[in-house]
Amino acid sequence: MALVARRLELVRPSQTKTMTARAAELKAAGADIIALSQGEPDFDTPLAIQEAGISAIRSGKTRYTAVAGMMPLREAIQEKFRRDHGLEFGLDQITVGCGAKQVVFNALFASLDPGDEVIVPTPCWVSYPDMVVLAGGKPVLVPCIESHGFKLRPDDLAAAITPRTKWLLLNSPNNPTGTVYSAADLAVLAAMLRLHPHVHVLCDDIYEKLVYDINFATMAEVAPDLAGRCLVVNGVSKTNAMTGWRVGYGAGPGALIKAMNTIQGQTSSHTSSISQYAAIEAIGGDQAYLAGFVSDFRKRRDLVVAALSLAQGLTCETPQGAFYVFANCTGVIGKRTTDGALIETDTDFAMYLLSAFAVAVVPGSGFMASPYIRISYAANATDLKRACDRIIAACAALR
Ligand code: PLP
Numbered sequence: 001m002a003l004v005a006r007r008l009e010l011v012r013p014s015q016t017k018t019m020t021a022r023a024a025e026l027k028a029a030g031a032d033i034i035a036l037s038q039g040e041p042d043f044d045t046p047l048a049i050q051e052a053g054i055s056a057i058r059s060g061k062t063r064y065t066a067v068a069g070m071m072p073l074r075e076a077i078q079e080k081f082r083r084d085h086g087l088e089f090g091l092d093q094i095t096v097g098c099g100a101k102q103v104v105f106n107a108l109f110a111s112l113d114p115g116d117e118v119i120v121p122t123p124c125w126v127s128y129p130d131m132v133v134l135a136g137g138k139p140v141l142v143p144c145i146e147s148h149g150f151k152l153r154p155d156d157l158a159a160a161i162t163p164r165t166k167w168l169l170l171n172s173p174n175n176p177t178g179t180v181y182s183a184a185d186l187a188v189l190a191a192m193l194r195l196h197p198h199v200h201v202l203c204d205d206i207y208e209k210l211v212y213d214i215n216f217a218t219m220a221e222v223a224p225d226l227a228g229r230c231l232v233v234n235g236v237s238k239t240n241a242m243t244g245w246r247v248g249y250g251a252g253p254g255a256l257i258k259a260m261n262t263i264q265g266q267t268s269s270h271t272s273s274i275s276q277y278a279a280i281e282a283i284g285g286d287q288a289y290l291a292g293f294v295s296d297f298r299k300r301r302d303l304v305v306a307a308l309s310l311a312q313g314l315t316c317e318t319p320q321g322a323f324y325v326f327a328n329c330t331g332v333i334g335k336r337t338t339d340g341a342l343i344e345t346d347t348d349f350a351m352y353l354l355s356a357f358a359v360a361v362v363p364g365s366g367f368m369a370s371p372y373i374r375i376s377y378a379a380n381a382t383d384l385k386r387a388c389d390r391i392i393a394a395c396a397a398l399r
Contacts, residue, residue, distance in 0.1 A: 011130045015366025019350065023360035034387040036376045037360040039175060041323070043241040043296075046289045049281045053245070056277035065273050067265040068257070069096025069249065073276045076284035077249050081232070084208075085221040089251040095260050096279075098271040100206045100235040100248030103260070105131050107202060107231050107250060108167075110259035112137035116166040121152040123326065123369035125175045125204070126362075137166070141368055146328060149317070150177040151185060154192040165199050170219065173207035176367045176374040177326040178301075178319020183217035190223035200229045206248070207322040209239040209290055212298045214320045228253060238322075239290065240282040245275040247282075297323050300377040300384055307388030308375075311395040323378040326364070329371045335398035343398065346371040357394040359387045 019037040027033045044050075056062070068074065074094045081087040097103040108118065108131050118132045121144045129139040142160045144150045157168065170189075172181040181189075193199055201219050208216050220227040235248030250260065264270065304325050305318050313331030335343050337356065343349050346363035350373055353359045364372025375391075377384055 007134065010133045014126045014130075016126050016362050019354070019360050019362050023354060026354070026358070031358055033354070033358045033360060034379070034383050034390070035360040036379055036384070036387055037362050037374075039238075039324070039376055039378070040243040041238060041241040041293065041378050042380060043293060045241050045245070045278075046282075048285055049240060049242065049278045052281035052285075053274050053278035056274045061273055061277055063273060065270050065276060067270050068092075068094065068261045069270060070273070070276050073280050073283075076280050077251065080283050081251060085218060087220055087227065087232070087251070090254065093254050093257050094249060094251045095257050095264070096247065096249045096271060096276065097260075097264060098246040098248070098268050099237060100204065100233050100250075101127060102246075102264075102268065102271075103233050103235070103248045103250040104128070104202065104204060105135070106260040106263050107233070107252075107256065108132055108135040108137060109263050110256060111166060111200075115164060117162060117164045118167045118169055119157065119160045119165060119199075120169050120368075121171075123150060123174070123176050123364065123367040123372070124169070125171060126366050128169055128171075129368065138164075140165070143369070144179075146317070150174065150179040150326070151181060152189065154188050157189060157192050158195075161196050161199060163198070165196070167200050167202050168193070169202045169204065171204040171206075172218075173211060173216075173319075173321025175207065175322055176324050176362070176364070176369075176372075178322045178324050180211055180214050180321040181217065182214060183222045186217055186219050186222040190219065190226055193223075193226060193229075197229075200231065201226065202231045202233065205232060205234045207238050208234060210294060210297060210323060211321040212294070212301065212319075216321075231256060236279050236282045239293075240287075241293070242275075242278070242282060245278055246271050247275050247279040297377065300379070300381060301325065303381060303384055304375060304377045304388060307385070307392065311388075311392045313395050313398065314373075314391070323376060325375045325377060326367075326369075326372050327375060329364075329373055332395060332398055333371050338397055338399075346373055349373060353391060353394050356397075357390040359390045359394070361391075 132139040220230040231252035316327040350363040
């Protein structure tokens, strides 16, 4: 009998983590690798948040907390939804987990019966399809084409809905494309969802604050009549430069939140008490630093988009959110490297960039869309400039 369960055969390792690990290996072996594969801000956690964590340790706030997250943190989250979106949630409609990742997983695990379907517009975050599979559901991938800004079209949504559809999984700003759904875009999808009352909407808003020249909107706010069918997921990882603290949260129907807490109560119990104290500061405290983060990200985005226009075979739009550029690499497919190797896929191209030009990016196949590469611009401008020069040289060297 095999030690590892059969269900694991259906799960792919995250390509983001694979590329990042390979880049780290090469770096450890002495190579001058520039890693643009990881989805995490390079900023330090702001000082006041660090202090809140340190003070929690020093004052002995290091014990178990409520499974759903400690009350003052849930109150801060409740207030955040009120302040930012005019959304009202009871404290029993809010749960805190070890990152948005665990919150999404808990939601799927708590809601999917075998064979239940989850509509996942693609390109999508690497983890969604595999989480759905792990939870016993069936991911229904709906391609969103580049010429439509990688946005889900209502007709495509309608065509994907079946009596087994439990969730539509919406992620805006999107990883990997940076696409942001405007309030008008969401209103159009809401009109379609009204025709299908059995479909719920999981809104992964983790990049909410990282938007450029567009206002962020979430479904529950745009379509209040659908709010009871929405689970809004967010967290401090990206907005507050706190990836390692592991705090994410979800707000939605009380029965679902209760079920998610049951799962959490039997698995992690809760995220670290220290991180929860830090998150109270992150969510409820002064966020003046955010404007600086956004302004830096915008400059870096513009740097990468401008540089890539010089890379033969690559094209990209200017993304409106998150910190990724999703570059179309159709123009390099079918070409050969100076060693004579054929670039047949975006994975071949990403591997070529890593092995021959020491730049780590993630191939579009990891996000269920090819041929693309995702470049994370959450890196300093010097590294970004050097990396773009290498990508330009790598493209120019192909024949
Ligand atoms: N959702 C999306 C779309 C992401 O890109 C990520 C991280 O890359 C997460 C969720 C996970 O965030 P957290 O660090 O809060 O688990």
